[in-house]
Amino acid sequence: MSAASLPAAAAPSPAERKRLLEDLLRVRRLQADAPPLRGEDRRLRPLATGLVEVDALLGGGFPRGALSEVHGPASSGRTGVLLALLARTTRCGALAALVDPLDRLDPASMAAAGADLGRLLWLRGPRGASEAPLPKALSEAMAAVGTLAGSGLFDVVALDLAGASHERRRLPTTTWLRLQRLVEGTATAVVLVAEEHAACGPGGATLALDPGAPRWSGPPGPARLLDALAARARAGRHAGRVAAFTLVAV
Amino acid sequence: MAQGDPRFTRVVSVFGGRHALRPLPEASALVSVARAFTPRVEASAPTPVLLDLSGLGRLWPTPQALGRALLDAAAARAIEAQAALAFSRAAALVLARARPGLTVVPAGGEAAALAPLPLEHLDIGAERLHLFRRWGLRTIGDLARLAPVSLAARFGPEGPRLARLARGEDDGIFVPASLPERFETTLELDWPVDGLEPLAFLLGRVLEPLCASLAARGVKAASLAVELGLADGSTHARALRPIAPSGEARTWRTLVLLDLEAHPPRDAIVRITARAEPSAARATQFSLLDPAQPSPERLAETMARLHAWTAEGRSGSPHLLDTHRPGAFAVSTFAPPPLPRGRREEPLPAPRVALRSFRPPRLAQVLVKGGTPAFVSAAGVRGAVAACAGPWRASGDWWDVAFSREEWDVALAPPPGRASAGIFRLFLDRLRGEWFVEGELD
Numbered sequence: 001m002s003a004a005s006l007p008a009a010a011a012p013s014p015a016e017r018k019r020l021l022e023d024l025l026r027v028r029r030l031q032a033d034a035p036p037l038r039g040e041d042r043r044l045r046p047l048a049t050g051l052v053e054v055d056a057l058l059g060g061g062f063p064r065g066a067l068s069e070v071h072g073p074a075s076s077g078r079t080g081v082l083l084a085l086l087a088r089t090t091r092c093g094a095l096a097a098l099v100d101p102l103d104r105l106d107p108a109s110m111a112a113a114g115a116d117l118g119r120l121l122w123l124r125g126p127r128g129a130s131e132a133p134l135p136k137a138l139s140e141a142m143a144a145v146g147t148l149a150g151s152g153l154f155d156v157v158a159l160d161l162a163g164a165s166h167e168r169r170r171l172p173t174t175t176w177l178r179l180q181r182l183v184e185g186t187a188t189a190v191v192l193v194a195e196e197h198a199a200c201g202p203g204g205a206t207l208a209l210d211p212g213a214p215r216w217s218g219p220p221g222p223a224r225l226l227d228a229l230a231a232r233a234r235a236g237r238h239a240g241r242v243a244a245f246t247l248v249a250v
Numbered sequence: 251m252a253q254g255d256p257r258f259t260r261v262v263s264v265f266g267g268r269h270a271l272r273p274l275p276e277a278s279a280l281v282s283v284a285r286a287f288t289p290r291v292e293a294s295a296p297t298p299v300l301l302d303l304s305g306l307g308r309l310w311p312t313p314q315a316l317g318r319a320l321l322d323a324a325a326a327r328a329i330e331a332q333a334a335l336a337f338s339r340a341a342a343l344v345l346a347r348a349r350p351g352l353t354v355v356p357a358g359g360e361a362a363a364l365a366p367l368p369l370e371h372l373d374i375g376a377e378r379l380h381l382f383r384r385w386g387l388r389t390i391g392d393l394a395r396l397a398p399v400s401l402a403a404r405f406g407p408e409g410p411r412l413a414r415l416a417r418g419e420d421d422g423i424f425v426p427a428s429l430p431e432r433f434e435t436t437l438e439l440d441w442p443v444d445g446l447e448p449l450a451f452l453l454g455r456v457l458e459p460l461c462a463s464l465a466a467r468g469v470k471a472a473s474l475a476v477e478l479g480l481a482d483g484s485t486h487a488r489a490l491r492p493i494a495p496s497g498e499a500r501t502w503r504t505l506v507l508l509d510l511e512a513h514p515p516r517d518a519i520v521r522i523t524a525r526a527e528p529s530a531a532r533a534t535q536f537s538l539l540d541p542a543q544p545s546p547e548r549l550a551e552t553m554a555r556l557h558a559w560t561a562e563g564r565s566g567s568p569h570l571l572d573t574h575r576p577g578a579f580a581v582s583t584f585a586p587p588p589l590p591r592g593r594r595e596e597p598l599p600a601p602r603v604a605l606r607s608f609r610p611p612r613l614a615q616v617l618v619k620g621g622t623p624a625f626v627s628a629a630g631v632r633g634a635v636a637a638c639a640g641p642w643r644a645s646g647d648w649w650d651v652a653f654s655r656e657e658w659d660v661a662l663a664p665p666p667g668r669a670s671a672g673i674f675r676l677f678l679d680r681l682r683g684e685w686f687v688e689g690e691l692d
Contacts, residue, residue: 051601074672075661079604079692091598093589095544106689107568107579109604117569121584123556124564128609144556151552153544162606162692163630211670214661216639220622224639226659226673229603229691249603249691 047156047189049084053243057235058205061085062189064155067180067201069192071162072209077231078193079109080247081207082158085191087115094119094155097148101125101141102163121154138167142175149183149190157183158191165195180204208234212244225249280331281427283323287316290426298346300339302424317352336360341418344371344390360418365391372415390416431467433526435460442481442518446507449519453503456524461499464526470495472529476506479521486515493553493585494546495529501547508554512561544586553584576644576655576677577607577688603691605675611686614676623660623676628687633662633671641678654680659691 012020046061055061062068062085072078082098089096091114098105103125111117123144125137141159148157161168176199183190183201192198200206212230217223226249235241280299284291290302303316310316313335324331334345334353341360345353348371355363367390369382387393394416401409411421437456443449464471473491480486490505502524559565566581614628623635640658656678662671673691678684 049601050598073668073670074690075670075692077603077692079606080601083604084601087598093543095586103609104606104689105568106577106605106607107570108577109602110568111570112599112602113604114598118567118585118587120567121565122568122581123559124581126562126564140558144559147552147555151548153549153552211668211672213670214637214673216637220637222641226603226639226691229673245601247603248600 047085047089049081050088051081051084051245053245054081054207054233057233057241057243058207062156062191062205063203064187064189065184066204067176067183067190067192067199068204068206069194069198069200070207070209071192071194071196071198072231073195073211075214075229076209076211077229077233077245077247078162078209079104079160080113080229081209081233082160082191082193083110083113083115085156086110086120086158087113089156090116090119095121095153096156097121097123097154097158099123099141099144099148099157099159101137102160103127104160104163121148138164138171142171142179145190146179146182149179149186149188152186152188154188156189156191158193160193161198162193162195168194168198175199176201206236210234215246279327279329280324283320283327283329286323287320290424292425293427298343300342300424302426303335313354314352317354321352336363336418338418338420339422339424340415340420343373344418347371355418361391361394361416364416364418365389365394369393374412374415378412431469431528433460433463433471433528434523436521436523439520439522442520444518446510446514449510449522450503450507452522453506453524454499456522457499457502457506460524460526461497461502464497464528467528469528469530470497471502471526473527474502474506475525475527477521477523477525478515478519479523480515480517481520482517484517486519488513492546492550493583494550496547496550498547501551504551505554508551508557512557543589549584549586574644576657605689606692607689608687611677611688614685614687616676616678616685623658623685626660626662626674626676626685626687631662631672631674631687631690635660636663636671637661644677656680657688 046059046063048055048061049058070078070081086096086098087110096115096119098120100123105122105124107117107122110120123141125141138161141161145157145159148154179190179199180201184203190201190204192200197206197208210232212232214226215228215230217225217227228249229247230244231247232242232244235243281291281293284293284299284301288301288303288306290304292300292302301320303313306316310319317333317335320333321331332346332350332352334342334349334355336342336345336353336355337357338360341355341364344364344367345355348367353363369379369387369390369392372379372390372393374382382393387396393412396413398410398413401413403409405412414421435456437452439452443452461471472495473489476488476490478486478488488506488509490502490509492501492505496502506524553560553565556565563581566584568579568581571578571580612628612631614626614631616623616627617625622638622640625634626632638658638660640660641656643653644655644657645653658676658678659673660676661673664671675688675691677686677688679686
């Protein structure tokens with residue numbers, strides 16, 4: 001067909017142009033990696049970790065406006081899941097905060113997870129806190145979580161209490177209720193990391209992790225490497241749903 | 251007087267001059283007198299001072315009245331000055347230097363006013379003045395009568411400039427000096443105030459006019475210095491510098507109160523002075539698709555509330571240092587950068603195992619069998635080694651040729667009924683011959 005025989009292309013009307021723009025925005029919004037649109041109610045979008053199995057288990061990710069928890073014993077992947085969540089949040093352009101009263105974060109691991117470190121606020125415990133956590137440090141950390149969650153600036157406020165079970169039990173039980181009340185109705189997800197079940201709000205998610213056997217790159221010898229860490233996640237207060245996931249080490 | 255009176259259009263006055271009879275009391279004295287009449291002042295301290303009098307026709311009946319008021323204001327500050335009002339900067343400069351008292355030149359009368367003056371009053375240099383005298387020129391009018399073409403033939407481009415100068419025509423433009431920016435408010439209290447609650451209201455009375463004056467100038471405050479005069483005669487001074495400039499009185503009040511909570515004054519307050527350091531207002535282009543960026547004011551408030559952490563350097567954004575030394579990082583002030591373009595297109599790496607560091611690394615007793623760790627005992631870490639990987643030698647120090655650090659990843663044997671007892675990173679410091687647990691792999 002020659003160009004002369006083509007019907008003249010009519011300019012789209014304003015209504016048509018508006019519809020096209022809305023379609024474009026809707027498509028963009030549905031993309032998994034797209035950040036939330038300005039003006040969109042961010043409370044509707046859970047915060048994904050990027051671990052497909054874990055996100056599916058949580059119904060899309062950690063819910064906003066609620067207190068959630070990740071708990072499990074040593075080497076069960078608690079920190080890997082948390083860093084994946086923080087990395088994904090900061091890479092979308094949002095802010096995240098990590099309250100770390102025991103000073104256990106390794107910034108190299110955080111960078112390796114792909115986080116935008118400039119968007120992460122890290123509150124560290126006092127020097128030597130990982131040796132012997134102080135009760136005062138824990139109450140300071142709880143006050144800081146309250147301030148951060150109440151500011152509305154951060155999409156994720158994480159509190160890492162793994163390794164401080166004894167001190168955590170000394171906290172009044174109303175601490176968690178106050179925190180849940182504070183975060184309700186906001187776009188912030190408060191995520192608690194602990195060794196065992198500590199607290200979870202009514203709308204929050206509980207992710208219980210069990211360590212699996214580590215995977216090594218080959219037979220024992222000088223060239224051997226830790227290849228991956230397998231773990232099993234159970235979601236829900238009564239751990240009804242289970243999924244296995246793997247964190248790579250190399 | 252009607253608005254836009256032609257007698258005041260483009261009037262430039264020169265104030266002061268080499269015939270000032272006494273030295274000026276201070277270099278800026280004449281400038282401050284001039285600024286009482288107009289903000290548009292060009293000054294080569296201490297003299298001459300040029301004033302752009304455009305638009306003052308609404309305030310003064312005649313140029314003579316204005317000129318007389320200028321001289322009277324100078325006399326009130328013990329300055330014996332000379333002034334000239336002219337329609338060109340060049341004519342006003344020469345006439346103010348040459349004639350005592352007040353000289354007012356009508357529009358178009360610059361050349362005639364300058365013509366009888368001796369050539370010495372032109373700023374042309376001694377060598378050129380000597381040459382003109384040899385030519386028989388005595389007055390500025392003599393020079394003005396020479397053909398510019400002839401002057402150009404002898405002096406090049408400088409010739410026509412000299413001719414224009416002799417006719418009182420402008421060669422340069424009026425460049426007003428910017429006003430000194432000083433944003434300061436002081437409140438003297440009738441009776442001493444003790445406690446932060448009543449102070450909050452008083453701070454509002456100090457900070458609101460201060461922020462209003464900042465807003466009128468289109469600037470924000472990058473920092474705020476607060477000086478509290480105390481009942482015992484001393485001064486309690488605090489300086490605040492948030493991560494982003496702010497022009498909101500409410501934000502500054504919160505920041506000041508939070509700071510005073512941490513650093514309270516030792517006595518009741520009798521005077522409050524707030525001084526702001528102005529900074530250009532932030533211009534941000536928001537994006538339709540990117541998440542809303544944090545409000546700098548709210549961020550500053552939040553960081554101020556975390557004073558216990560920020561004061562001890564325990565909060566901020568971590569960043570890695572450019573070194574191979576294990577665990578090397580620094581923590582800088584939390585100031586989220588603008589969103590980089592196209593960053594979200596980069597795929598995220600697969601979720602990884604993370605290290606939970608022990609700071610400092612825990613000293614360990616390690617039993618080695620067959621060259622590999624067989625049993626580990628340290629604070630909070632104890633058990634037989636079920637599997638391990640290593641060793642890798644590492645060091646970030648150029649002087650350490652031996653690569654003194656030997657790293658191992660060890661999985662401890664789980665107790666019955668459990669899949670794992672934890673995987674830990676150990677290292678042997680070969681220089682000290684000691685083992686350490688660096689952290690837990692999680």
